[in-house]
Amino acid sequence: MARVALVTGGTRGIGAAICVALKEQGRTVVANFAGNEKAAAAFHEETGLRVEQFDVGKLQECERAVQRITEEVGPIEVLVNNAGITRDGTLQRMSRDMWDAVIDTNLGACFNLCKLTFPGMRERKFGRIVNVGSINGQAGQYGQVNYAAAKSGIHGFTKALAQEGARFGITVNAIAPGYVDTDMVRAVPHDVLEKIVARIPVGRLGHASDIARGVAFLTADEAEFITGSTLSINGGQHMY
Ligand code: NDP
16 A cells, blocks of 8 residues: 655645655655645646645644544555745844744644654654755745744654654655745745845755655655765755
8 A cells, every 4th residue: 555645835846846756756645735725736637636725834724634544545654744835034124923823834734744744654663754944944044033933843853753764664854945946936026036046066956856855865765774864955055
């Protein structure tokens, strides 16, 4: 039986590429999204994959979704915490709401979904978890104290949970993407983006498929000896 993979934020951008890569790897993939129904419908039409709408930052919504997926598709054995948002602004201009939204969606979601899927993985003695961090969680970024805190939190969360999962065949790893050509990065002003690309040794933005390749590698059944690691995929922009 194919293992069930849940990819949060899986209907657009990096998440959509991850879903396709995991499907090609033979997983039964479920793609989560927040509210963009049009993008989710187009993704479903194109890939045939099941889509599930729920807010990863809300524990109760996650509980209902995990229960539904487990009953209707099967136990989740591969979890990719990819959903993320930005609410940028210098600390001086950042409201508490901007802080909370980014922490809840990027970091709180990892707690919610790992908490809900970990017991089943432990029972079956198999699990693959990948949390999507960021180069900006490693290096910091002007105007992103919320995002950098959430993403570097993900890197610490990953190392701690890896230690808890190791005895049970559960690996927990993180990926730290550099700048990838998705809607999130298209929102960055053109002149700022040009300066960013000039600092990437490989000379281009990343493609979503560059990140998906790393996720497929880390979630393979054979990757059982890789845990607690952070894989940087950033064109050489930050060597950490
Ligand atoms: P996009 O903005 O293109 O897509 C974000 C996805 O996350 C969408 O599917 C969106 O759903 C979903 N999402 C957002 N909030 C929630 C929520 N509360 N509950 C459920 N789903 C949610 O992002 P990217 O593909 O660019 O980024 C993917 C991940 O990679 C993020 O964690 C991001 O921080 C990280 N990253 C991205 C980089 C980049 O350069 N793009 C660089 C480094 C890290 P919907 O479609 O419904 O809005």
